[in-house]
Amino acid sequence: MSTPSNSSASSSQSDTTAARSCKISASPHDALPSAAGKKPAPPCTLVIFGAGGDLTRRLLMPALYNLAVDGLLDDGMKIIGVNHGERATSEWVEDLHTSLQQFAADKASTFHAGKLDDNAWNWVAQRLEYMAGEFESDDTFAQLKQKLAQQHSGNVIFYLAVGARFFKPIVERLGKTGLLKEGDEANGGFRHLVIEKPFGTDVTSARDLNAHILTYASEAQVYRIDHFLGKDTVQSILAVRFANALFEPIWRREYIDCVQITAAETIGVEGRGSFYEQTGAFRDMVPNHLFQLLGMVAMEPPNSFDAEAVRDKKAELSDAIQPLTRHDVVFGQYEKGPAGPGYREEPDVAPDSTTETYAAARVFVENWRWAGVPFYLRTGKRLAARRTEISVQLKPVPFRLFRDTPVDALTPNVLTLRIDPAHGTSFDFNVKMPGPVMQVGAVQSSFDYNDFFAEQANVGYETLLYDCMLGDETLFQRADSIETSWCSVDEVLHPKTGGPIEVHGYAAGSEGPTQADALLARDGHAWRPLQRDAVGKK
Ligand code: BG6
Numbered sequence: 001m002s003t004p005s006n007s008s009a010s011s012s013q014s015d016t017t018a019a020r021s022c023k024i025s026a027s028p029h030d031a032l033p034s035a036a037g038k039k040p041a042p043p044c045t046l047v048i049f050g051a052g053g054d055l056t057r058r059l060l061m062p063a064l065y066n067l068a069v070d071g072l073l074d075d076g077m078k079i080i081g082v083n084h085g086e087r088a089t090s091e092w093v094e095d096l097h098t099s100l101q102q103f104a105a106d107k108a109s110t111f112h113a114g115k116l117d118d119n120a121w122n123w124v125a126q127r128l129e130y131m132a133g134e135f136e137s138d139d140t141f142a143q144l145k146q147k148l149a150q151q152h153s154g155n156v157i158f159y160l161a162v163g164a165r166f167f168k169p170i171v172e173r174l175g176k177t178g179l180l181k182e183g184d185e186a187n188g189g190f191r192h193l194v195i196e197k198p199f200g201t202d203v204t205s206a207r208d209l210n211a212h213i214l215t216y217a218s219e220a221q222v223y224r225i226d227h228f229l230g231k232d233t234v235q236s237i238l239a240v241r242f243a244n245a246l247f248e249p250i251w252r253r254e255y256i257d258c259v260q261i262t263a264a265e266t267i268g269v270e271g272r273g274s275f276y277e278q279t280g281a282f283r284d285m286v287p288n289h290l291f292q293l294l295g296m297v298a299m300e301p302p303n304s305f306d307a308e309a310v311r312d313k314k315a316e317l318s319d320a321i322q323p324l325t326r327h328d329v330v331f332g333q334y335e336k337g338p339a340g341p342g343y344r345e346e347p348d349v350a351p352d353s354t355t356e357t358y359a360a361a362r363v364f365v366e367n368w369r370w371a372g373v374p375f376y377l378r379t380g381k382r383l384a385a386r387r388t389e390i391s392v393q394l395k396p397v398p399f400r401l402f403r404d405t406p407v408d409a410l411t412p413n414v415l416t417l418r419i420d421p422a423h424g425t426s427f428d429f430n431v432k433m434p435g436p437v438m439q440v441g442a443v444q445s446s447f448d449y450n451d452f453f454a455e456q457a458n459v460g461y462e463t464l465l466y467d468c469m470l471g472d473e474t475l476f477q478r479a480d481s482i483e484t485s486w487c488s489v490d491e492v493l494h495p496k497t498g499g500p501i502e503v504h505g506y507a508a509g510s511e512g513p514t515q516a517d518a519l520l521a522r523d524g525h526a527w528r529p530l531q532r533d534a535v536g537k538k
Contacts, residue, residue, distance in 0.1 A: 041067075041469030043076030043153040044189075047144065049135060049170055050161035051081025051092065055196065057099045059227075060161060061124070062111040063461035065100060068120040072466055076153055079124070082131045082140065092130040097121065104457070113457035135166045141177040148179065154189025157468055164198050168212050175216025182221070192468055194223045197288055198279065199477070202493050203486035210479040223468050224477040228289045230460035233419040233449070235475070237296040237390070240417065240425065247415070248301070250394065252369045257412065258523070259375045260391040261293050264383040264530050266339065268508075269357070273348030282331065282359040282492065285379040287485040290361075291318070292477075294375055297390055297417075298365050307474040311481065318484040320367040324492050326501055330516040332358030334382040337507025343382075356503050357381045360516040361492075362523075374523055378516060382508040385530040388420040393525075402440065411442035414528070423449040 046064075048056055067073050081092060100121065103111040131147065133140030148156055156179070160170055171193065174180050180191045193213070200206025213222055228234050241247055250256070263285055269276040276284070299317045302309040334357050335342040343349060343357050358380030365375065394413040402410070414428040426446035433441040449455075467475055492501065504513035511530050520526055 038070070038072055038466075040072050040074050041077075041466055042155055043074040044155035044157055044469055045078040045080060045148060045151045045153070046157045046159060046465075047080045047082060047148075048159045048161055049082050049166070050159075051130060052083040052085065052087075053161055055161040056081065057096060058103070058111075059459050059461045060159070060465070061096050061100060062103060062113075062457075062459045063465055064124055065116070065120055066111075066113075066456075066458060066462050067466055068123050069117055070462075073123075077127050078129070078151060079127050080129050080131055080144070080147060082133050082135075082144070084132065084134050086132045087130050089128060089130040093125050093128050096128070097125065110459045111457050135162060136169045136173075138173060138177075141173040141179065145177050145179060154187025155191075155469075156189065157192045157194060159194040160196060162196075167195060167209060171213050171216055180217045180221065190471060191217070191221055192223055192471070193217050193221055194225060194468055196225050197227070198283070199224055199288075199482050200486060201279070201283060203483060203490050206483050206486045210483065214479070219479060220473070222476075222479070223464075223473065224479075224482060225464060226288050226292050226477055227460050227464070228292050228419075229475040230462070230464040231419060232458060232463075233417070233423050234293065234296060235463070237293075237417055241297075242301055251392075253371055253373050255394055256373055257393045257395045258373060258520075258525050259297060260393070260528055261290055261297070261375065261377045261389075262391075262528070262530070263289060263293075263379040263388045264385060264512075265379075265381050266383060266386045266509075268334070268340070268343070268382050269346050269349070271347065273346045276357075277349055277353060277355050280331075280355045280359075281357050281379055281381065282329070282361075282489070286359055286361060286377060287489045290377045290379060291321070291485045291488075293390055293419075294321075294363065294365075294377070295481075297392070298370055298375070300369070305474065307472060310474050311478050315478060315481045315484070317365065317367075318481045318488070320365045320370070321484075321488045322364040322366050323488050323490070324361055324363065326492060326495050326498055328362045328519075329492050329501060330358075330360045330513060330519050331356035331501050331503045332360075332380065332506045332513035332516065333503050334358070334380075334508040335505045337382075337509045339382050339384075339507075339509025342508060354500070354503050356501075358383070358506060358512050358516070360512070360519055362519055374520075374525070376520055376525070376527070378512065378527065380506075380512055383530055384509055384511050386421055387530050388418075389422075390417040390419070391415070391528050392417075402438065405438040407438065407440045410440060416528075 048060060050056055064073070064079065100111070101116055103109040104113040104116050106112060131143065133143060158174055158179070160167055162170065174193070178185060180193065182189070182191050195213070200209050241251060295314045295317050299313040302313045333343050333353070333355065343355070344351050344353050360376065360378040363375040363377060365373070392415045396410065396412060410430055411428060416426045418424050418426065424447045426444050428442055428444050430440045431443050433439040464475060495501065504515045506513040511527070517527065
């Protein structure tokens with residue numbers, strides 16, 4: 001297994017500058033352990049468009065650092081950051097280093113690594129190079145072509161960490177410059193293209209974007225990211241379902257009453273007012289992140305973990321989602337409340353904005369396994385608690401054995417897959433309470449990742465980047481699935497009758513609009529409270 005070392009032959013002039021300003025030590029990095037059972041990625045050059053952006057600073061760099069710590073990057077790795085504005089590589093590197101140190105020290109950050117490992121950081125820093133360039137200028141791509149021709153390996157990943165308006169111009173120029181050509185023209189190497197969310201804003205724009213990209217690259221070269229799939233707790237859904245004999249037999253309409261998928265946030269729009277005004281909670285979260293969670297929980301078992309086997313099952317599932325209508329959704333917008341001012345008071349938000357900051361939906365999956373089982377999805381900003389989870393609620397027991405006892409109602413069994421910020425699972429079930437009388441009490445059994453596994457400062461992009469280097473597309477979205485997902489929500493985004501969906505107010509810091517309760521109440525169900533302790537605890 002190759003481990004990162006300082007002996008890279010690809011060190012450039014600008015690396016030397018970086019080394020000076022970041023006090024790069026000369027000690028070899030070979031001693032860093034590599035992650036058990038994992039092979040290092042092949043050598044490649046990662047070109048990040050949007051080197052100066054938040055995504056690069058907050059997620060890509062911490063993820064690359066974590067991969068370096070685990071010894072999963074090849075010595076021949078090179079990272080070229082492209083952004084508009086002249087800047088010395090040393091300045092960019094110093095900036096990234098400062099940010100990384102801040103995140104590492106911040107307990108609230110997903111990258112709470114404590115003190116940075118100097119060896120690992122130095123290894124990454126030596127491979128960074130900044131390149132000034134406009135995303136819509138042909139010169140940028142000509143210059144990039146020259147730089148890439150000097151790289152030893154022909155393997156290149158183009159990561160579009162830029163605003164969606166730049167996706168098409170960048171892909172077009174990459175294509176026209178010949179930079180997406182694989183095989184001989186790329187020294188026999190691969191050329192992968194990573195596209196971030198938002199992938200379109202509806203089915204028409206998503207189809208148009210897919211068609212544009214596929215003019216210049218083949219589907220096998222395109223890695224469409226949904227960062228929820230990078231979370232270990234999300235990948236673990238397949239392990240919980242398919243590595244245990246306990247769950248799969250009951251994972252069907254005969255036993256499951258409903259499934260609730262929640263992505264509740266306490267934060268507001270965090271300075272992204274102008275983006276959010278055009279996007280809203282529904283577009284931002286439902287047809288992408290929440291549908292991905294739905295896919296993981298509801299897809300049929302694949303025959304293998306081969307990327308196409310998994311993605312075929314996901315595509316089948318997307319196909320089975322019944323198109324949503326306005327009667328299946330509830331929209332809300334936070335108003336002044338215990339958690340602070342209302343959405344309309346946020347910077348870059350119109351004082352009479354009707355953008356939703358909360359969306360709930362009732363979704364049906366029309367197939368043999370799930371017919372008739374409602375999947376309730378909800379997401380929102382400035383809610384009472386941060387909670388991303390999936391709760392699978394089982395049907396009541398078939399026979400009221402306790403009818404002649406003081407027990408008049410039983411609490412339903414619920415398996416909760418906790419994704420963020422708690423990582424683990426919990427199961428609510430009933431037991432006899434201590435004492436001479438037959439009384440049944442609800443209890444909870446739970447598993448927390450930290451109790452069993454060493455805590456990792458994983459930001460969620462590690463596996464995605466590593467898989468992209470290995471050419472494993474399992475966790476990336478295929479064109480057809482993206483389009484089908486947008487298709488299922490088209491009537492909500494562009495209602496043909498009845499005008500735009502009404503947006504109801506909710507207090508900042510609350511459980512969301514009361515109208516969302518009615519969405520479930522009509523089926524005899526209720527949302528699991530966002531603020532709750534373990535069931536039945538003293
Ligand atoms: C992003 C959305 O895709 O996901 C944000 O644009 C949202 O609005 C974020 O806050 C949630 O991701 P996570 O991983 O923090 O739950």
